[in-house]
Amino acid sequence: MDDPLVIADREYSSRLITGTGGAANLSVLERALVASGTELTTVSLRRVDTAGGTGVLEVLRRLGIDPLPNTAGCHTAAEAVLTARLAREALGTNWVKLEVIADDRTLLPDPVELLDAAATLVEDGFVVLPYTNDDPVLALRLEEAGCAAVMPLGSPIGTGLGIRNPHNIELIVARAGVPVVLDAGIGTASDAALAMELGCAAVLLATAVTRAADPEKMATAMRAAVVAGRLARSAGRIPQRFWAQASSPPR
């Protein structure tokens, strides 16, 4: 596999991790997932209704995509730890996208509860992928706690505001010993490309695709953007200059 994404003991050829939330129906979701080329995608855990599940797991199984359960909706470390343990039981995976949300208006991570939950879950044998603030100090603390990756936000969940503090993302990347996954806030393809240009190992996005007017087309765009950004990062961009520098010979 050329230039794989390596997280914990797994390798993926795609650096685009998707979410399944926000899609109008499963057939739209399926086409978008195929177009994205993703190999890892998030699901949430909710109460079973008597009519049965939504069939999202069946779609992922058919497409050969690994499910990544999240702890969306949890506001405390205790809730998130219980949800992660239930997800492990339901899905048979010890991987978890750890989310501990401070409030429902911003959906920003609660750093204190997040670090607490991460430490508990690592101790319990989980591969923990925490959704975190774009805070370089917290990212290091999560890594020290044993997280297999850190996933800073570009901007709040679902806003599509892109990467509001690119310098912080670069600081996180510069010091991280685990993969950095840009998670949340991606609005369009250039945001995903920028994340990769800043040195992120992967991009995680959901609604930028699922709520686009044409999810399948946007998934195709995101796939190309992640590849382009990765290539540009490794190609070594030219320095930015204040004054022009001619590229044609002087005479």
Add this chain to the structure above:
Amino acid sequence: MKIDVNGAPREVADGATVAEVLAALRLPAAGIAVALDGEVVPRAEHAATPVAEGAVLEVLTAVQGG
């Protein structure tokens, strides 16, 4: 006896196990996870774990999200 399943009151046989409650309520046995009074009950223990009067059972599965 009365228990609470996913936030709704349910009448189940006295001394029922987790497995019997799932079967009685026609809940799927695969792809789900069960918490009994806030603690995960591993699948292998469903058949051997009794549910007490007034117990709170949460039965969860994966849905679209994130």
